[in-house]
Amino acid sequence: MAATLADVAARAGVSTATVSRVLNGNYPVSALTRERVHRALGELDYVVNGPARALAAATSEVIGVIVNDVSDPFFSIQASGTQWEAASADLLAVICNTAGSPSDELKYISMLLRQRVRGVVLTGGSREEPEHLQAIAKLISQAIAAGTAVVMCGRPAPPGVDVPCVAFDNEGGSRALTKHVITMGHRRIAYVAGPPGNSTTTARLAGHRQALAEQGVPDSVVVHGDFSRASGFNAAMDLIESDVTAIVAGNDLMALGVIAALRQRGIRVPEDISVAGFDDLPAAVDVVPALTTVRLPLDKGARRAGRIASGVETVTGPTRLWMPAELMVRESVAVPAAR
Amino acid sequence: MAATLADVAARAGVSTATVSRVLNGNYPVSALTRERVHRALGELDYVVNGPARALAAATSEVIGVIVNDVSDPFFSIQASGTQWEAASADLLAVICNTAGSPSDELKYISMLLRQRVRGVVLTGGSREEPEHLQAIAKLISQAIAAGTAVVMCGRPAPPGVDVPCVAFDNEGGSRALTKHVITMGHRRIAYVAGPPGNSTTTARLAGHRQALAEQGVPDSVVVHGDFSRASGFNAAMDLIESDVTAIVAGNDLMALGVIAALRQRGIRVPEDISVAGFDDLPAAVDVVPALTTVRLPLDKGARRAGRIASGVETVTGPTRLWMPAELMVRESVAVPAAR
């Protein structure tokens, strides 16, 4: 059995309170005593009992991060950022992978609340079904009532709850991107959107349509993927017949899939068809041709969220933390071939 | 403040012990009482206090997973597999990202032990420095002594400790792969290894060399990467001068980087240079040409590890759980051009 505070106290010939004070460094302890305690600590291989501490102090050393898919860089970048900030605050960040399932999302949030985590970060777009939003809203309200810091990173707050939101400018970025595509001369554009009923999909699609409307360009053919590379590949296969000069994808992963599909069919990018993405993942510059896309400060936003969830930073005033998007013009979008 | 067991008990007009029994279903409770308790539970939005339960029951509902890099599919696949099994057992899986830093690895393991997690899975190759292995060995011994299930997934047990190991056949797979390359007619082969001092690197390199020796082929030029795509890209740039007909990479990610580099230089794969990888990640079939590689049952192994860490499965007898590797012959390795 592991050594307890009492064991250490006995060995050092002091009270448990003194050992606790040495451990936490929150009250004065004489150098001599501290020395003795440290020795006892070492001799017994003492390891703090987290649950006991959490129970007594009514606060834990864990924060939770909800992501859709750890294997998608969009999420893993955010997870890393949050985890980094948590570790700086000496907290453990728990990464929970919902695999895109709304019920898993609820389940993980409950598990985190049960563990009385200090904070929770919800990353990525949220499902927009009212029932799901209500369920989330209820859990979040409970969490807040219990003193848990809840932060949204890349999704709106569910209706009726007021929590800090790190908001990426999906709509504005998407609008700027499509405007760029149009400016290059494209008129027949297809859009590979994310999954329907997802807040990120909705925002990006809205920005795309705004740009079309502003520039007086006819509506795009819109097909839905699920933000995965494979779904972009399939979408492109469906679109190949449709006589477009540009394909704008809802994220970089799908754009990479689109490029792979076009290449497989012998269609050149950008000579025959231009392709654009969104997110500016590391792979965007790696691919040939380098991807024209929109940069989102994912790492920065996730770290901000991590600091808030860790309690290092407190949000006062408006709870919407705006993160600008930046158009990254590279090689995958070019002037369409004359014909 | 959140409702406690006592609140629920008071409302239901029973004792806390009875509520606890209803919650855990481990002792008989009359249907009527159970009904009353359930109603009170619902009315108060009761959420179990994990730390208190962990303290009283001396066992938590959390398992930890140590990975190098969540954004690398090799790890994220394993993380997902373990997490899936944990969730099936109604446990929370904590994913800890060490970013390849040995000190972070130790730090996270300590944090997990402090939380008194039920089990820990260490994935991926381990650093081979004796001091680090000793530090790990010490922590693991403490963990085991405290009743925590520790499982290695894809790395050997540190010297002196006997823990279950899910062992992927890196050496055999690598040997078979290189043998295949040689059989196709290659004699001048370069090897892009993983980072030095990593157990996976060592095993795969050993298998590669065995095959060379067996087939009487001269030693390869070996350059080291860090298992990332970018490092494969750079390695290929260095190797381009060196007159080889095949480049074998220590993992798929680096192989993808190699292919990208060759393509950028206008070198055709496999016509000019053949390329092989290792792991058979999903992207291996996505790339052009499809990657000849070695399949490792990462998901299966990680799930096995997850079950053991969760306590669902107990290992008796030999603690080495062997996972075979399978050669996947695709298009990226071809007969070298005559010259």
Added chain:
DNA sequence: TTGAAAGCGCTAACAA
């Protein structure tokens, strides 16, 4: 089938 009560290991008043 249920309740009373003794902890689990720690923190944080309160005293000294």
Added chain:
DNA sequence: TTGTTAGCGCTTTCAA
């Protein structure tokens, strides 16, 4: 500067 002590919320004997 240090010790004493009362919980934190739950589980689990032991009795009834």
